[in-house]
Amino acid sequence: MTNLFLLQLLNGAQFGILLFLVAAGLTLVFGIMDFINLAHGVLYMVGAYLMATFAGLTGSFWLGLLLAMPATLVFGLVLEFLVFRRLYDRSHLDQVLATFGLILMLSEGVRILWGSAPLNVDMPALLSGSVPLAGPLKYPVYRIAVIAAGLASAVGLWALINHTRAGMLLRAGASNRPMVAALGVDISRLFMLVFAFGAMLAGFAGAIVAPILSVDPGMGESILILTFVVIVIGGVGSIRGAFLAAILVGVVDTVGRTFGPIWLRMVMDPSAAAQTGRMLAPMLVYLLMAAVLFWSPTGLFGRKGAK
Amino acid sequence: MSALAPRLKAALALFVLMALVPPLVTALGDPFLTVVANRMLVFAIAALSLDLILGYGAMVSFGHAAYLGFGAYAVALGARWGVSDLLAQILLGMAMSAGFALVTGAISLRTKGVYFIMITLAFAQMAYFFFVAQSSLGGDDGVALQARSSLLGVSLEGDLALYYVTLGALVAIYAGLYRLTGSRFGRVLKGTRENALRMQAMGYRPFPYQLIAYVIAACLCSVAGVLLANLTEYVSPAYMGWHRSGELIVMLVFGGIGTLTGAVAGALVAVGLEEVLAIFSDHWRLGFGLVLVLVVLFSPDGLTGLAKRLGIGGSKDV
Amino acid sequence: MSELLEIRDLRKSFGALAVTDGVSLSVAEGELHAVIGPNGAGKTTLIAQLSGQLSPDSGLVLYDGEDITHLDMATRVRRGLARSFQITALLPGMSVLENVALAVQARSGSSFRFWRDAGDEEITNAQARVALEEVGLADRASVLASALSHGEQRQLELAVALATKPRLLLLDEPLAGTGGQEAERLIALMQRLKSRLTIVLIEHDMDAVFQLADRVSVLVYGAIAATGSPEAVRADPAVRAAYLGEGA
Ligand SMILES: Nc1ncnc2c1ncn2[C@@H]1O[C@H](COP(=O)(O)OP(=O)(O)O)[C@@H](O)[C@H]1O
Ligand SMILES: [Mg+2]
Numbered sequence: 001m002t003n004l005f006l007l008q009l010l011n012g013a014q015f016g017i018l019l020f021l022v023a024a025g026l027t028l029v030f031g032i033m034d035f036i037n038l039a040h041g042v043l044y045m046v047g048a049y050l051m052a053t054f055a056g057l058t059g060s061f062w063l064g065l066l067l068a069m070p071a072t073l074v075f076g077l078v079l080e081f082l083v084f085r086r087l088y089d090r091s092h093l094d095q096v097l098a099t100f101g102l103i104l105m106l107s108e109g110v111r112i113l114w115g116s117a118p119l120n121v122d123m124p125a126l127l128s129g130s131v132p133l134a135g136p137l138k139y140p141v142y143r144i145a146v147i148a149a150g151l152a153s154a155v156g157l158w159a160l161i162n163h164t165r166a167g168m169l170l171r172a173g174a175s176n177r178p179m180v181a182a183l184g185v186d187i188s189r190l191f192m193l194v195f196a197f198g199a200m201l202a203g204f205a206g207a208i209v210a211p212i213l214s215v216d217p218g219m220g221e222s223i224l225i226l227t228f229v230v231i232v233i234g235g236v237g238s239i240r241g242a243f244l245a246a247i248l249v250g251v252v253d254t255v256g257r258t259f260g261p262i263w264l265r266m267v268m269d270p271s272a273a274a275q276t277g278r279m280l281a282p283m284l285v286y287l288l289m290a291a292v293l294f295w296s297p298t299g300l301f302g303r304k305g306a307k
Numbered sequence: 308m309s310a311l312a313p314r315l316k317a318a319l320a321l322f323v324l325m326a327l328v329p330p331l332v333t334a335l336g337d338p339f340l341t342v343v344a345n346r347m348l349v350f351a352i353a354a355l356s357l358d359l360i361l362g363y364g365a366m367v368s369f370g371h372a373a374y375l376g377f378g379a380y381a382v383a384l385g386a387r388w389g390v391s392d393l394l395a396q397i398l399l400g401m402a403m404s405a406g407f408a409l410v411t412g413a414i415s416l417r418t419k420g421v422y423f424i425m426i427t428l429a430f431a432q433m434a435y436f437f438f439v440a441q442s443s444l445g446g447d448d449g450v451a452l453q454a455r456s457s458l459l460g461v462s463l464e465g466d467l468a469l470y471y472v473t474l475g476a477l478v479a480i481y482a483g484l485y486r487l488t489g490s491r492f493g494r495v496l497k498g499t500r501e502n503a504l505r506m507q508a509m510g511y512r513p514f515p516y517q518l519i520a521y522v523i524a525a526c527l528c529s530v531a532g533v534l535l536a537n538l539t540e541y542v543s544p545a546y547m548g549w550h551r552s553g554e555l556i557v558m559l560v561f562g563g564i565g566t567l568t569g570a571v572a573g574a575l576v577a578v579g580l581e582e583v584l585a586i587f588s589d590h591w592r593l594g595f596g597l598v599l600v601l602v603v604l605f606s607p608d609g610l611t612g613l614a615k616r617l618g619i620g621g622s623k624d625v
Numbered sequence: 626m627s628e629l630l631e632i633r634d635l636r637k638s639f640g641a642l643a644v645t646d647g648v649s650l651s652v653a654e655g656e657l658h659a660v661i662g663p664n665g666a667g668k669t670t671l672i673a674q675l676s677g678q679l680s681p682d683s684g685l686v687l688y689d690g691e692d693i694t695h696l697d698m699a700t701r702v703r704r705g706l707a708r709s710f711q712i713t714a715l716l717p718g719m720s721v722l723e724n725v726a727l728a729v730q731a732r733s734g735s736s737f738r739f740w741r742d743a744g745d746e747e748i749t750n751a752q753a754r755v756a757l758e759e760v761g762l763a764d765r766a767s768v769l770a771s772a773l774s775h776g777e778q779r780q781l782e783l784a785v786a787l788a789t790k791p792r793l794l795l796l797d798e799p800l801a802g803t804g805g806q807e808a809e810r811l812i813a814l815m816q817r818l819k820s821r822l823t824i825v826l827i828e829h830d831m832d833a834v835f836q837l838a839d840r841v842s843v844l845v846y847g848a849i850a851a852t853g854s855p856e857a858v859r860a861d862p863a864v865r866a867a868y869l870g871e872g873a
Pocket of ligand 1: 639644662663664665666667668669670671
C-alpha cells in the first residue's frame with residue numbers, strides 16, 4: 001500500500017514535470033504579452049510527432065531527440081513569425097479565434113501527414129528496464145530519466161531567469177510590461193526569444209514523453225487544458241508558480257485517480273466508493289483550481305492587483 | 308420606436324425564411340434538409356445566448372458549450388426518470404445550468420482577461436469529465452434516446468413538429484434578449500463592456516450584473532441543448548467538448564457580436580458551411596482553420612470587422 | 626464652515642516609491658480646494674484613493690464625518706462623492722445621452738429591470754439632458770461618445786460626474802487638452818458649480834486655479850508643501866522654489 005502510494009507519487013511527479021515543461025513558456029507569454037495562445041499544446045504534439053519521425057528514420061532515440069528539438073524550435077519560430085507576432089496588439093477575442101483556427105488547422109494537418117493511428121517510439125536501450133527503489137519496489141529507469149531531465153530543465157530555466165540580463169528583463173516584464181518597454185528594450189525581440197524557448201521546452205516534453213505515451217493527434221489538446229489549470233493555479237507569469245502548480249496538479253491527478261476510491265472506501269461502502277471515486281478523480285484538479293482561485297484570484301504567485 | 312430597427316427587420320426576415328424551409332425542401336424532394344436546418348436553429352439559440360455575455364458583456368467565455376451539454380443530459384435524465392415533457396426537461400436543464408453557472412461564474416468573474424478565458428474553459432472541461440465518468444449515462448460513448456420528448460402531450464417524434472418548436476423557441480429567446488439588452492439591466496451590461504471603471508465611478512458594482520447575465524446565458528443555452536438532444540436522439544459528452552465552445556464563438560463572431568441578429572445569421576451560415584465543407588472533404592477543418600487564421604490576421608479589426616463590412620448582422624447595438 | 630472631507634496622514638507606496646507620503650488635508654463644505662503640483666507629484670494617485678479606486682497603505686479618509694477609507698468606489702459615489710478622470714474614461718460605444726443617462730439611472734431606482742426599454746424613460750433622459758445642457762453638450766446628445774472631439778469629451782466627463790448628483794466633486798485636470806473657448810466654458814461652469822458643490826480641483830492651468838480656488842494646496846513628492854489662500858500660496862517662497870518657479 002505504501003509502496004503503491006510511493007509509485008503513484010513518482011508517476012504524479014513525472015506527469016507534473018511534463019506539465020511544467022509545457023506551462024513554462026506559456027505562462028511567460030501570457031504574463032509578458034497578455035496574449036492568450038490556445039495553440040501552445042500543438043508544439044508539444046509536434047515535438048512528439050517529429051520525435052517519432054526522426055527516431056523512426058534514424059533508428060535511434062538519441063538522434064531522433066537531437067533532430068526533433070531544433071526542428072520544433074524552428075517550427076515555433078515560423079509560427080511566431082507568420083502568425084503570433086501579428087496578434088499581440090489584438091483583442092483577446094481575436095487571439096482566441098486565430099489560435100483556435102491554428103489548432104484546427106495543425107491538428108488536421110498532423111492527421112493528414114501522419115494519420116490518426118497512434119504512433120510509438122522505442123525506448124532507448126540505455127534507459128529501459130527498472131531499478132529497485134525500496135524493498136521489492138521497482139521503478140522504470142526511463143521515467144526516472146524523464147523526471148531528471150525535467151528537473152534539470154527547471155534548474156536551467158531558474159538559472160537563466162535569475163542570473164542573466166534577459167532573465168532579469170523577463171522577470172520584470174512578466175509583472176510589469178510597460179516598465180520594461182520604457183527601459184528601451186525591444187519587446188518583440190524579447191518575446192520572440194521567450195516564445196522560441198517555450199516552444200522548445202514544450203517540444204522537448206512531447207519528444208521525451210513519446211516512448212511512454214502513444215503519439216496521437218489529440219495529445220496537444222488534452223495537455224493544453226491541464227496546462228491552463230497549472231498556469232491559473234501558479235499565477236500568470238510566474239515560473240516558480242508554474243513549477244509548484246505543475247507538480248501539485250500532476251500528483252493530485254495521478255494519486256487521486258488511484259487512491260480516491262481507496263480512501264473513499266473508508267467512509268462509504270465499496271461500490272459507492274468506486275463510483276464516487278471514478279466520478280471525482282478527473283474533477284479533482286479543477287476543484288483544486290477553483291479552491292485556489294477562491295482564495296486568491298490571481299493564483300498562488302500571481303501579481304496581486306493584476307487586472 | 309415606431310419604425311423597426313434594421314437589425315430587427317433582418318432578424319424577422321431570417322425567421323420567415325427559416326419558417327419556409329420545411330415546405331420548400333419537401334417540395335424539392337429532400338426532406339432531410341429539414342434536420343440540417345433544425346441544427347442551424349439549435350445553434351442559433353446557443354450563439355444568441357453566448358452573445359449576451361460575450362457581445363453585450365465582453366465576457367469571453369470559452370466554456371459555453373457546457374450548457375449545451377447540461378441541456379442534453381437533462382433530456383437523458385428526464386427520459387430515465389420518466390419525464391418526457393419538453394418543458395419539464397427544459398426546466399431541469401436550466402436548473403442544472405443555473406447552479407453550475409452561478410458557482411463557476413462567481414469564481415470566474417473574480418478574474419479578468421486571459422484568466423477568465425482559461426478558467427471558463429477549465430470549468431467546462433470539469434463538467435465534461437463529470438459526464439464522461441457517468442457510466443450509467445453511457446460515459447464517453449453517450450447514450451441513445453428511446454424517443455423524443457413531447458410538448459404538452461404532443462409528441463415531437465415528427466421532424467416537422469420539432470422544427471417548428473425549435474423555431475418558436477428561437478424567436479421567443481430572440482425577443483426576450485432583445486428586450487433584455489434594451490432594458491436598464493442591458494444598458495448596465497453594455498456600459499460595463501465599454502468601461503467597467505467608468506461604471507464604478509457612476510455608482511455601479513459590475514459583478515452582480517455580470518453574474519446574472521452569465522446565469523441567464525447559461526440557462527438559455529441549455530434550451531438549445533435540450534433541443535439538440537431531441538434532434539439527434541442522442542446525448543454524449545462530445546456536446547460539451549471545448550471544440551464546441553470554440554465553434555460557438557466562431558459562429559457568433561462571424562455574424563457580428565453584440566447585435567443578436569448577427570448571432571442568428573452567424574449560426575445559420577456556419578452550420579451550413581460546415582455541412583457543405585464536410586461533403587467535399589474529411590479534412591475540412593484544415594481549410595476552416597486556415598480561413599479563420601487568415602481572416603483574423605488580414606482583416607483589420609479581425610473577423611468582427613469583416614462581418615461588419617460584409618453587412619452581416621447590421622451595426623452594433625448600442 | 627464644517628469639514629466635508631478630511632484626509633489624515635494618508636500613505637501609499639508603489640514598491641519603494643512613496644507616492645502619497647503622509648498627506649493630511651481638509652476640505653470645507655462649499656469650498657473649492659485646488660491641489661497643484663508638478664507632474665508625478667502624486668495628484669492622480671491621491672484622487673484615486675479618495676474615490677476608492679486605490680486603497681491607501683495607511684491613513685484615514687473621512688467624508689461627512691464618516692470613515693470611508695475602505696469603502697468601494699460605487700458606495701462612495703452613491704453617497705455623493707463623484708470624480709472625473711484625467712485620462713478621459715467614457716463609454717465610447719454609447720451615445721452621449723446614454724453616457725449621462727446611465728449615471729442618472731445609477732441613483733434613481735433599481736437597475737435590475739429586465740424588460741422595459743431604458744431609452745424610453747422620459748424622466749431619466751430629461752435629467753440627463755439637464756446635465757448636458759449645463760456643460761454645453763445638449764446638441765450632441767445623440768452622437769456616439771467616441772465621435773466627440775477631445776474637448777467635448779472633457780465636457781461629457783464633467784456632465785457624467787454631475788449627473789450622479791454629487792456633494793463633493795473630485796476633478797482631475799478637467800481642462801487638460803481643451804482649447805481656449807472650451808476651457809473658458811468649463812471655467813465658467815466650475816464657477817457656477819462652486820456655489821452649490823464642494824470641489825477638489827487638480828489643475829495645471831494656474832490662471833484658472835487662482836481664479837477659482839478658495840484655497841490651494843501644493844503637492845510635491847507626495848507630500849503637502851503648503852496650504853493656504855491663493856495669494857498666500859503664490860507668495861510662499863518655498864512653493865515658488867519647489868513648483869511655481871518651474872513655469873509660472
Ligand atoms: N500603478 C502604479 N504603479 C507604479 N507606479 C505608479 C502607479 N501609478 C502611479 N505611479 C507613479 O506614481 C507617481 C505619481 O503619479 P500620479 O499620481 O499620476 O502623479 P500626478 O497625477 O501628480 O502627475 C508617478 O511617478 C507614477 O509613475
Ligand atoms: Mg495626474
